[in-house]
Amino acid sequence: MKKIDDKAKHALMKHTTPPEKMKDEIWNRLDNELFNEEIKPEKVHTMKLRILPALFAAAAVLLLVFSFGTDTGLALIDRIKELFEPEKQAVQSIEGTDEKNEVQLNEGKNAEYVIYIDEERYKMIKGAGDEPDVITTKEPLPEKFPEVSMTIEQVPDTAPDVLVGRIEEELKAEFPDLREVEQVEEPVAGYQLHGIANGGQAWDDPVVHAYVIRNGNGGSYVITERYFLEAAEGHGARFYAMLQEFHIVGAQE
Incomplete structure (x- = not known):
């Protein structure tokens, strides 16, 4: 070589x-x-x-x-x-077991980022206008299950350290016990927010897990995961693995 x-x-x-x-x-x-x-x-x-x-x-x-x-x-x-492969094999740790899956390259709205998705389980719906992109289950879940989704929204001209306070207040209205904001490096580098409704007592208590990160152009991306408590080691772990393969293409910084 x-x-x-x-x-x-x-x-x-x-x-x-x-x-x-x-x-x-x-x-x-x-x-x-x-x-x-x-x-x-x-x-x-x-x-x-x-x-x-x-x-x-x-x-x-x-x-x-x-x-x-x-x-x-x-x-x-x-x-x-x-340079990105259109499809590749990824190893994900699901409920303590390594799982090999084929993942496919998907472009975000306006081709400003790319992300690998397990299309056997999930699909991407690109937002129209100002609507965010949404990654959700390929097949709709039965009505008894809370929402399972990951939204990816770009907020131009607002830096993460400014925007994260606003996102925190919005989420606290729905999740009063939202944890304090943390700074993380994985699966993406930025601010992390996490909350569980109803104190996390039941299997179907809604969970929110959000990140506010730099978009590389003076603004931010807000990535918001929603699932339920019992799905934390399933959908939650798979969303984490997807974000490890999240790459901003149009960054100038």
Whole structure:
């Protein structure tokens, strides 16, 4: 295997002509970080996990140089999205057991983010206008079950540290015992909110689990999971796994 992935490099550089010094510096740093040892077959999967964050870091530098709003910048974003596999196998820990599932790549509204979804169990409904995108069960649940969904909403021009207080107040109206806001790094980096209705006494008590994160353009994403207490280790764990594969494509920061 070559010391740098030619396809990935070509995808990022095809429609740009940066100064040679900067271009070389970016790719040399990627080269050193990702391929500073001999790649053995058993390390291929690990390598794939390492290369995407580094490619996005390189892309961020290039976008700052070439202006994200230009046709060139938009073409570059299209090529970054092409680097994601349309389908892959994911290992999820469900109720203490590792479970292998095929997950499919889905684009969010306006192609501003991508996320992998287990389409045997879930579907994405893209919001119209200002409505959020919704990921919910592929088949409707019986009426006795509370809502199971994950909404993804972008809030432009409001940073997470400002927006999280507003979201907290809104959720407290429905979940008076909402926990204090926490800052987390997994499955996404940002603010986390969590609450259970009725004190968590019954199997069907509604649960809310929300994140407020940077959108990379001076605003925020609000990701709100809803399920019920008994489903925390099922739907809750699967939503967590999905968010580990949530990638913002149109970030300028």
